[in-house]
Amino acid sequence: MKKATFTELAERVLFTVYPRRCPVCGIQLPTEEYICAKCAESFPYKYHKETLNGLTVYSVCGYNELTKNIVLGAKNQRDGDKLDFIAYAASDMMKTLDAGESADGIVPVPQHISKYFTRGYSHTEKISRQLSRHIGIPVINAVKKGRATAEQKSLSHAQRKLNLKGVFYVKENADIKGKRLIVFDDVCTTGATLLEVCACLKEAGCKDVVCVCFARAGKEK
Numbered sequence: 001m002k003k004a005t006f007t008e009l010a011e012r013v014l015f016t017v018y019p020r021r022c023p024v025c026g027i028q029l030p031t032e033e034y035i036c037a038k039c040a041e042s043f044p045y046k047y048h049k050e051t052l053n054g055l056t057v058y059s060v061c062g063y064n065e066l067t068k069n070i071v072l073g074a075k076n077q078r079d080g081d082k083l084d085f086i087a088y089a090a091s092d093m094m095k096t097l098d099a100g101e102s103a104d105g106i107v108p109v110p111q112h113i114s115k116y117f118t119r120g121y122s123h124t125e126k127i128s129r130q131l132s133r134h135i136g137i138p139v140i141n142a143v144k145k146g147r148a149t150a151e152q153k154s155l156s157h158a159q160r161k162l163n164l165k166g167v168f169y170v171k172e173n174a175d176i177k178g179k180r181l182i183v184f185d186d187v188c189t190t191g192a193t194l195l196e197v198c199a200c201l202k203e204a205g206c207k208d209v210v211c212v213c214f215a216r217a218g219k220e221k
């Protein structure tokens with residue numbers, strides 16, 4: 001039998017005290033499950049691969065009331081069940097579609113430090129760390145966001161591009177030269193954010209990049 005790591009042991013103890021719950025209906029789940037069977041059956045999975053702004057973008061589902069609730073819980077309420085589910089669903093989609101299988105690292109789309117202080121955590125980083133455990137590819141926190149920006153969803157297409165211009169940059173000590181990377185974000189709408197993040201990674205010398213997001217908004221698939 002494989003020896004459990006310290007993290008796995010700690011997780012087992014944690015689940016005894018705080019069992020994981022279904023991110024949709026809230027029912028208590030067995031340790032190895034991330035959504036209950038009933039909600040899994042009706043969950044609007046739409047594993048999808050597309051080319052957007054010249055980038056390869058993989059997504060798990062569309063953006064609707066149900067998936068929005070999961071995204072917002074993970075983003076603003078530190079809801080561990082929703083964070084865990086997004087990571088699990090992304091890993092399952094990636095395995096199903098052979099997405100990023102030869103990648104060297106997962107790069108979370110960063111938030112500005114002011115958001116980090118308000119929320120106390122970065123949801124994309126937390127999800128990326130869980131995703132990393134599922135797919136065995138390390139997280140490389142290579143990109144930073146230099147200034148706070150207006151919410152992309154409040155802006156027009158042209159404004160979105162302008163809003164993000166030059167806002168992301170690669171950390172000086174980031175080890176990404178020649179590497180194949182997976183950029184992770186929770187939601188993708190026009191792809192403007194992914195485009196900016198990928199552009200700065202390519203400029204800094206990464207070999208290849210694909211994007212993975214949970215919910216694909218703004219497009220009927």
Ligand SMILES: [Zn+2]
Nearest residue numbers: 022025036039
């Ligand atoms: Zn459920």
